[in-house]
Amino acid sequence: AAERLILSGKVYTATELYKMGVVDELAVDGAGKQAVYEYLKKEDRSRNGRQAFRLAKNCRNAVTYEELQNIAVIWVDAALRLRRKDLRMMERLVNRQSSRSHINP
Numbered sequence: 001a002a003e004r005l006i007l008s009g010k011v012y013t014a015t016e017l018y019k020m021g022v023v024d025e026l027a028v029d030g031a032g033k034q035a036v037y038e039y040l041k042k043e044d045r046s047r048n049g050r051q052a053f054r055l056a057k058n059c060r061n062a063v064t065y066e067e068l069q070n071i072a073v074i075w076v077d078a079a080l081r082l083r084r085k086d087l088r089m090m091e092r093l094v095n096r097q098s099s100r101s102h103i104n105p
Contacts, residue, residue: 001020005020005022014026024039025039045085046086048078048081048082048083048086049078049086051078052074052075052077052078055074056071056074056075059071
């Protein structure tokens with residue numbers, strides 16, 4: 001997809017790039033700087049999980065045993081870096097999911 005984007009010679013709008021998944025956030029005119037700060041703040045709050053996800057995502061095709069080991073190491077390392085704040089959030093998510101499953105079995 002990246003090769004197609006680059007070689008097409010087309011100039012894409014921010015909205016088109018967002019819809020393609022190339023751009024993570026959109027901002028209204030004049031609000032770009034604030035949007036960057038908000039994105040960085042949000043990214044920092046979940047940096048560990050996002051970083052582990054990105055690393056594991058790179059191994060998404062047919063997985064060799066070595067790649068499977070690498071994925072396991074990535075996630076174990078991420079788990080060992082969890083902070084109390086991360087664990088509290090995970091607990092809240094589990095509780096919400098559990099309460100939903102009782103509502104909609």
